[in-house]
Amino acid sequence: MALPAFFDPIVNAPKPQKIVLGVMGLAIIGAAAYFLLLSPLETKVAQLRTQEASLQRELVQNRAIVADLARFRREVVELEARINALKERLPTEREMPTLYRTLSDAGTQAGLGVSLFQPREAQIKDYYAEIPIVINAEGSYHRIGEFFERVAKLARVVTVKDMKLSGGGRPGNPVRAELTLATYQYRPVGSPKPGPKR
Numbered sequence: 001m002a003l004p005a006f007f008d009p010i011v012n013a014p015k016p017q018k019i020v021l022g023v024m025g026l027a028i029i030g031a032a033a034y035f036l037l038l039s040p041l042e043t044k045v046a047q048l049r050t051q052e053a054s055l056q057r058e059l060v061q062n063r064a065i066v067a068d069l070a071r072f073r074r075e076v077v078e079l080e081a082r083i084n085a086l087k088e089r090l091p092t093e094r095e096m097p098t099l100y101r102t103l104s105d106a107g108t109q110a111g112l113g114v115s116l117f118q119p120r121e122a123q124i125k126d127y128y129a130e131i132p133i134v135i136n137a138e139g140s141y142h143r144i145g146e147f148f149e150r151v152a153k154l155a156r157v158v159t160v161k162d163m164k165l166s167g168g169g170r171p172g173n174p175v176r177a178e179l180t181l182a183t184y185q186y187r188p189v190g191s192p193k194p195g196p197k198r
Helices: 005-011 015-089 096-109 141-152
Strands: 113-119 128-139 158-167 175-186
Touching (some): 096 113, 096 128, 096 141, 096 175, 141 158, 141 175
Antiparallel strands (some): 113 128, 128 175, 158 175
């Protein structure tokens, strides 16, 4: 089979020119193969190496988390035990009337003349409700101190939020105490707002 006339100058060229043309042809074919085939593959390999490095870092982080998982589980159990112990010191909705009676009785047993005992609207916080209780009472400093001592010994948490004392400038004059106590109720997120029970 004869080659087309187009190839005659190449076929009839001297051997050194044929070698140069052959080398140039191979160089063109090599360059085309590199730019069309190898270069995209190298880019893909570089992307895969970057992705592999990212996955390796993520794997190391996840292994560290798994290693700490047992410690985190122990901490959760300990925190839940502490929360449960603290919740036991907070009155429940059902216990509020009893707590109010106990506080009122503590004032009477301490010898105070209680003129006002008024639970107020609960103030909702993150995980608890703070229920203020306003008390106005009269008595000596010692009787007020005895009332505070009785409050401190209660099984449920009751704190003194505000205290204003007046009178009692002369011996034998009673001291008028305007107190704001507070008790707390645990309230899981989304629970209804507790109200004062009288």
